[in-house]
Amino acid sequence: MMRPVFTAAFVLMASNASAQEQPVTTNSVLNASPMEEVVVGFGASTLGANIETAYRINPNYRVRGILMGGIDADFEETDEDGDFSGNVTLGGVAIMGDFYPLQSGWRVSGGLLFSNTELSGTGTADVEGVATSVDADVAAQFSGDITPMLTTGYDLGLGGGWSLNTEAGVIFTGGIDVTFTAEDPALQAELDNDPELQEIVEDASEIPVYPYASVTVSFRF
Known part of the structure; x- marks a missing residue:
């Protein structure tokens, strides 16, 4: 008489254990499954037009490449330090790591x-x-050809x-x-010793950051 009771109890316990273990197994599979996706975007930034491509490794981490540029403008500048005209080019390539905390x-x-x-x-x-103005060339660029970037952003889903x-x-x-450079060594020495021009050089060297902002429309594959 006791055997059927023990048998029924064993079956019931095994059934309950199976029911408790099943969600854990399912959750672990979901957590282990990577959220892999490829994103391509186009937009504009403070360094020109943007083309972006990104690969999302998992829900928290993504790697992204940005090609920026397209701004190539002429300028003319006249002030108490002289008269200059030339060209400004903005752009570059960035490699970013995105963290979604x-x-x-x-x-x-x-x-x-x-x-x-x-x-x-x-x-x-x-x-x-x-007494007379000095013919000179002027050039400006970031001190480093490779510079760190730090940003924050938000991705707003639009559907589809x-x-x-x-x-x-x-x-x-x-x-x-x-x-500021001149062909004549004597005039170059005058440029190097001019207090107003050297103040421009010094002030520019103390600009630690360049602002970056962008707006991009992206599509996720």
Whole structure:
């Protein structure tokens, strides 16, 4: 008489154990499954037009490449230091790592910018103590060709795989190198010793960051 009772109890216990273990197994499979996806985006930034591509490794981490550029503008500058005209080029390539701490649309990103940003021009510089203006070339660029970037952003899902992405942060330039050069060594010495021109060089070298902001529309495959 006791055997059927023990048999029924064993079956009931085994059934309960199976029911308790099943959700754990299912959850572990879901957690182990990577959230792999490829994203391609187009937009604009403070360094020009943007083309982005990203690969999401899991819900928390993503790697991203950005090609920036397209701004190639002429300029003319006239002030008490002289008259200059030339060209400004903005752009570069960035490799970023995106971290989603809340597994939501908000992210914190860091990476490296391979800069192609530069200014070059020619004109005349008014040098203190020299009666006539000095013909000179001027050039400016980030101190480092490879500079760190730190940003934060948000990805707003629009449905159907589309999203609107905003991002803001800074590029750690390490300063901006500005140089004034003349062909004549004697005139070069005058440029190097002119207090107003050297103040421009010094002030630019103390600019630690360049602001970065972008708006991108992306599609997730």
